[in-house]
Amino acid sequence: MRTQPRQPSEASFFWYETRFERIAVKVLPGEYSVGGGDTLIATTLGSCIAVCLWDRELRLGGLNHFMLPDGDQSSGRYGAYAMELLLNEMMKRGAERARLQAKIFGGARVIAGMGTLNVGERNTRFVQRYLATEQIPVVGEDVLDTCPRKVCFFPDSGKAMVKRLGASVETGALWRQERAAAQRAVSSATGSVELF
Numbered sequence: 001m002r003t004q005p006r007q008p009s010e011a012s013f014f015w016y017e018t019r020f021e022r023i024a025v026k027v028l029p030g031e032y033s034v035g036g037g038d039t040l041i042a043t044t045l046g047s048c049i050a051v052c053l054w055d056r057e058l059r060l061g062g063l064n065h066f067m068l069p070d071g072d073q074s075s076g077r078y079g080a081y082a083m084e085l086l087l088n089e090m091m092k093r094g095a096e097r098a099r100l101q102a103k104i105f106g107g108a109r110v111i112a113g114m115g116t117l118n119v120g121e122r123n124t125r126f127v128q129r130y131l132a133t134e135q136i137p138v139v140g141e142d143v144l145d146t147c148p149r150k151v152c153f154f155p156d157s158g159k160a161m162v163k164r165l166g167a168s169v170e171t172g173a174l175w176r177q178e179r180a181a182a183q184r185a186v187s188s189a190t191g192s193v194e195l196f
Contacts (some may be wrong), residue, residue, distance in 0.1 A: 009076040009085055017042075020152070027065045030077035034089045034155070041153045044165070045106035045122035049079070049127050050151050052103040053086060053136070054158035055095035068119065068124035078103035079126045087134075103129050103140040103160045104147075105151045120144060125179050127152025 006012050011033040017024035019042055024040040026034045029048055029106040033041045041063045043050050066082035090100070107124035124143045131138055134196045141161065142149065148165040 004020040007089070008087075013043075025154075027063055029065050029067050030075060030082070032062060032064035032076060032082065032086045032089065034086070034093060035058065036060045036155050039154060041155060044148065044150050046108050046110040046148045047106065047123060049104060049106040050153075051083065051127060051131075052105075052151075052153045052158075052160050053090055053095075054100065054103075055090065055099045056153065056158065057096075057099050058094055059156050060090065060093055060095055060160075061153060061158055062090050063151070063155075065151045066123070069122050074146050079123065079130065083130055083134075084128075097134070097136070100136045101139045101158070102127070102136050103153075103158075104131070104138060104161060105142050106147055106162070107143040107175065108148060109144075109146050110148055177190065 009023045009031055011027040011031040013026040014029070015024055015026075015086045022038050022040045024042055024092060025035070027033050027041060027043040027050070034165050036059055041061070043063060043065045045065070048065055050063055050065050052061060052063045064076065064086040066079050066096055067077045069079040071078040076085050080127070091097075096151070104127050107120035109118055109120050121144065144164045150163045150165055152161045154160070
């Protein structure tokens with residue numbers, strides 16, 4: 001496990017994941033994590049996007065979690081800055097852009113009746129365009145649809161596992177997070193609007 005001070009927006013919630021017998025880190029909205037060895041990186045998504053980047057030669061990988069495609073360019077909750085944070089940390093640790101490959105997850109429409117905003121679809125289009133522009137191949141994805149997902153990423157092998165989630169306490173918290181993100185998307189697009 002890393003002992004040096006953490007960077008702003010770097011995930012810091014660690015636990016021992018008994019199912020995989022590994023130390024795991026949970027990446028929350030606006031955060032990222034980069035690692036190797038036998039660390040597991042996990043997150044839970046609705047309309048948010050998680051991008052897993054992997055350097056096949058270094059066996060180094062990272063994952064971010066962003067809520068909206070654009071907005072405040074100094075917050076990891078927004079796509080362009082979230083991607084910059086993840087890419088920069090990978091490069092600092094020796095990754096080379098030409099060796100990177102990506103897997104993308106999330107972008108679900110988990111709130112019924114939000115078809116006109118469709119934050120998940122906007123997030124998905126953004127990240128696909130971003131990775132194409134950066135010439136980072138997408139080698140796997142599970143995006144769009146209507147169900148939340150839990151993602152477990154193994155940065156030593158580049159393997160990602162996805163579990164589609166049903167109704168639970170965890171998805172209740174995710175639903176509240178989605179409503180807040182949708183509220184911000186509406187406010188930034190059309191001025192002050194209250195969702196109920």
